[in-house]
Amino acid sequence: MSKTKYIFITGGVSSSLGKGVTVAALGCLLEARGYSVSLQKMDPYINIDPGTMSPYQHGEVYVTEDGAETDLDLGYYERFTKSHLSRKNSVSTGQIYHAVIERERKGDYLGRTVQVVPHITNEIRNRIYTLAREHETDFVIVEIGGTVGDIESVPFLEAIRQMRYEHGSSQVLFVHLTLVPTITAAGEAKTKPTQHSVKELLALGIQPDILICRINKPMTKEMKTKISLFCNVKDQNVISAVDINTSIYEIPIMYKEEKLDEVVLNALGMDTRKLSFSHWENLVKKILNAKKQVKIAVIGKYISLQDAYRSVYESLAHGGIANDTEVVVHKIDPEDIDSKNVKDHLKGMHGILVPGGFGERGIEGKIQAIQYARTKKIPFFGICLGMQCAVIEFGRNVLGYKDANSTEFNPKSNHPVISMIEEQMEIERMGGTMRLGAYPCILKKGSTAYSEYKSEKISERHRHRFEFTLRYKDEYEKKGMNLTGFSPDESLVEIVEIPSHPWFVGVQFHPEFNSKPTEPHPLFAGFIRQASKLAKKSED
Template sequence: EDGGETDLDIGHYERFLGINLSKKNNITAGQIYYAVIMKERKGEYLGATVQIIPHVTNEIKQRIKEVGKEYNADVVFIEIGGTVGDIEGLPFLEAARQMRLEEGFNNVAFIHVALVPTLKATGEQKTKPVQHSVQELRRIGIQPDVIVARCEKPLDPEARSKIALFSNVPPEAVISNYDVSNIYEIPVILLNQMMHKILAQRLALEYREPDLSPWLSFLEKLSKSLKPVKIAMIGKYTRLKDSYMSITEAVKHSSAYIGVKPIFKWLESTDIENGYVDLEKELEDVKGALILPGFGKRGAEGKIKAIKYLREQNIPTLGICFGFQLMVIEIARNVIGLNNANSSELDPSTPHPVIALLPSQMEINTIGGSMRLGAISIKLRKGSKVYEAYGREIISERHRHRYGVNTKYIDVLESTGFIVSGVSLDNESVVEFMELNNHLLFIGTQSHPEFKSRPLAPSPLYMSFMSKVSLL
């Protein structure tokens, strides 16, 4: 919400917990070292020699405590990434060790996630990686309270007993976290192994029986959503599907409530641009398409080619961020007739910069963390498809961009039926949504609605998109 740029792990936490997190919830080594250096430069250490212990570890502990205070949290969950023994993670593990000493035994619990591989030749589950990982943790001074074993299939009794013995934990504290086809089943798997009860006892918390009925209802909807619908995913990073994880998850959330099963068809826009893809053949069986974000010149013309086909064939199309900007360019070129219309980002000398740098970005020379970021309020146009999707006039969505629709071209764009259906309520009045009137669904948004989609609260825009797709 506050514009913090993080990796996809934070997205998992937001989706599973149904909450919005802030940049304080993402602590990186770079942030820590930068803060320590700045404090030293300001003289806050009074000339003392700056060391990993105590200066870096104290900074880590301070940030963890700040998160707890900000949310008035009963419990703070901290994920320390990487692998035990990695040099990058040692200061964080040392800080965690110190926290148990300082906060008290019943106020800090350690959960260790470790791999239990299966030998394909014999089907045997090997526990040695867990044993060595726990030994390494003990050298650091940390004794795990719970072992979560990542495995292909449920842990067999022999493997569980062996892990418990060598890790010095009760067998019931060895949790089997095995592969599933649907990641949203994981909370139920953990619940069935009483992990919540183990942690409540370990932290001396009052035990309350959790109510997972809304989550179970969502899982039931997912399992009953069997009607396949093929969705074209058109982007430049399609070879690494995780690049668009928030979008694919948002589609899955909405599909569950509509009763369809999305089948993603990935099309690399660079291949389209280079003529390696027969668009008519590849898109003939899709029911809808997403023009994915990812700015830059590479693959842009490929996306524009795809947008033209989708518009002319009346296929439901949703453009996200840069995908929306390319929808504007396509309309300008092929409907209005503005030859060589483009974004000033892609072609600084274009005669028709229908997409231009935002006024607030013109004096900014730095790259990192300087875009138009975070949640911004938007006013929707009554009577529009977007208004119908959200069901209210004022909404809030997250952003990450520097360029936007050039307001000088709004009148000529709207004359084609490609109307502005949402404008930001900040000082810039940025065009946030546009939609084509005489089309089943052709909507572009400058925002990223997928960042707010949750299993129990799917994105209204993605719901609208999948509703139209399901009718075909």
């Protein structure tokens, strides 16, 4: 029998309580006690993955090394732990039903009626067991997406109920994250929603072992005792999760102070081991006591939604950690920018970043901002579409190609400096048609990228369909935009730079998916370093 312990984290009362960060923080603490962990997200939506979903619906799409388009929570998993995730760490209802229906069509069920129980629940359990077998970790921590009471989550909850029945409480642990709201008029925290949420779980056959309660100030002993009594959970297993308003990286420290990791280990009969956590605590001290500050403009069409560029914002913060600098992000909608007001929007910024995205909306505003960064010598970082916009801007304003464009936006342009990858020209389906996942890149010695990475060969994650049109290579380099990163066969341009500029880098890949607070990505570290130089110069 496998020695792996299974921890399932469910959510109740409200969505967006922070299950993903809780999973990541618990993984961080268990690793600090010398245990190995695998983390998995079970999403109840029927989409195969979030790849074709709008960021307004789902936030950013996080891409794994093997090219899976996944939920943004997997970004937290990788940033907080040592885990290297793949498509097996991300499961959706769509994937489960797709696999079962494919087997039914092949006749694998020998003519039997295919049902939610046992066929769907068995497939869910199989995805969990596969992860445990492949990684042989001490713990598999699984986040069940959605909120208890949602009809979509029921098969997942039934599957984990079966696992508890099969393996017992010594191997399977249920953690339930709920909201304890404060009624504004009375100023009183109310435990009733948590009680009702636990009743919902009990109706499905699940008794939580641990309750984590989101609350705006620490729970009193009396409140914990009340929740313990009415929810049939041990007093010490009621954990207070107070709102954190400074850095998200304080959350593991908060859970450590609440002894969440000790409670989990005790509940599973595991040795608590010595906690080696000073590196994380020192990291948070550094974040909270940064000596410098820079203002970075992030110009993206989805800036109204905080989670749309979550990995970019986190990576900018990591770049700040590397430079002992607080990064203040100014979110600017490119549709608000034109040639007349671009200076008003960007005045006082120490760096300008244009992130990835799809679609024509806001492109002209991004191009105006990039021209401003290029001509005013403000550090610029273009990611994926941001790099493509930099190429278009340079083509229009330096090479003199007034209609320079991407065939994504203008298929009839006389100067399509960005165009679709040739092998995908005939593809019409939107899902699964992109260049996805990690690919190698060769850097030119002497380039900015080479000096930041300190390596000639790198590997970065991609998510795009369009590329720099290679026939324009010589014209761009003659006019001062160098192509400094290529695929190993030199057929695809990965990085563009302007060497006459203090720091102007555009990359076709997504470096934000390879950054951790403990290991800031070299390009984000370099970008913030140059921005802090401009900030210091501005002060002088």
